[in-house]
Amino acid sequence: MGFARLALLERIHLKGLQRMNQPFIRNHQYNRIKKAVGQLRNAIQTVSDPKVIRAVREQTAIAVSEAVPDAAEEQKRLLAGAADLATAEDCQRFADSLEPYVADFGALTDEQLRKLFPKIKKLKLPDRSGLDSRFVTYLGWTDIASNRMFLVYRLDGRYVGVEGTVTPANKKNTCFLCNRHEEVALFSAISKKRPAGASPDYYQSFGNYLCLNSETCNRGITDVSALEAFLRNLIG
Numbered sequence: 001m002g003f004a005r006l007a008l009l010e011r012i013h014l015k016g017l018q019r020m021n022q023p024f025i026r027n028h029q030y031n032r033i034k035k036a037v038g039q040l041r042n043a044i045q046t047v048s049d050p051k052v053i054r055a056v057r058e059q060t061a062i063a064v065s066e067a068v069p070d071a072a073e074e075q076k077r078l079l080a081g082a083a084d085l086a087t088a089e090d091c092q093r094f095a096d097s098l099e100p101y102v103a104d105f106g107a108l109t110d111e112q113l114r115k116l117f118p119k120i121k122k123l124k125l126p127d128r129s130g131l132d133s134r135f136v137t138y139l140g141w142t143d144i145a146s147n148r149m150f151l152v153y154r155l156d157g158r159y160v161g162v163e164g165t166v167t168p169a170n171k172k173n174t175c176f177l178c179n180r181h182e183e184v185a186l187f188s189a190i191s192k193k194r195p196a197g198a199s200p201d202y203y204q205s206f207g208n209y210l211c212l213n214s215e216t217c218n219r220g221i222t223d224v225s226a227l228e229a230f231l232r233n234l235i236g
C-alpha cells in the first residue's frame, strides 16, 4: 500500500475517532438512557427468570438506541453496548461510560443572559455555582421577589429566553416537562406572537405546571417536545 493511501486511511480513521470522542448525547437523551438501563439493572437484581431479563434487555437496547436518533455510525456502536449488559455492575459501567459524551448546554455569561431578557431592567441572574452544565436541558430560575420565572433553552441552534409569572402550587403534581410527580408551580407567560389586525389590548397567555426546582427537572427530563412546543407558542 502506498504511503499516500495509508496517510489517507489514517486521516479517515482519525476523523472517525474524533467524531466518536465528541459529545453527542443531550441531557434529556442521557436521562432516557439512564432510565432504560436502570430498568434493566432493576430486572437483573429482582427477577430470576432469564427469559424476562432477556426481554427487558432487548427493550433497553431499543430504548437506548432510539434515545439518540441522529447518532452517527460510530456513536450507534457505542450505544449498541446496551445489548450486552449482563450484570448490575455492567449497567452502571455502561451508563458511566457514556457520561463523557454528554454535550454541554454551554456556559452563558451574565451579559448573554441579560440580552435574552432585554425588557427586564434588573434581571435576577440564576445561581450557576456548582451547576454542571452538561446536565442541563434548560436553564430555569425564579425571582421570588417579583414572582417571575425565567427559562432559557437552545431552540433550533440559538438560545431563547422566556419569562412569566410563577405561582407555587404548594403541592406535588405532574410537571409538563419531566412528567414526574414533583413540587410544581404554575408558570404563565404572555405570547409575543400577534395575529395580523389584532386589537392593541390583544394578548394570549400560556400556562403550565412545571418543577419549581429546575435542577430536579433537568435530572428527570427525557423528552423536549413539550418544552419546544411551549416555547414556540411564546416566542415571536
Ligand SMILES: [Zn+2]
Residues within 6 Å of the ligand: 175, 176, 177, 178, 179, 180, 182, 210, 211, 216, 217, 218, 220
Ligand atoms: Zn419537571
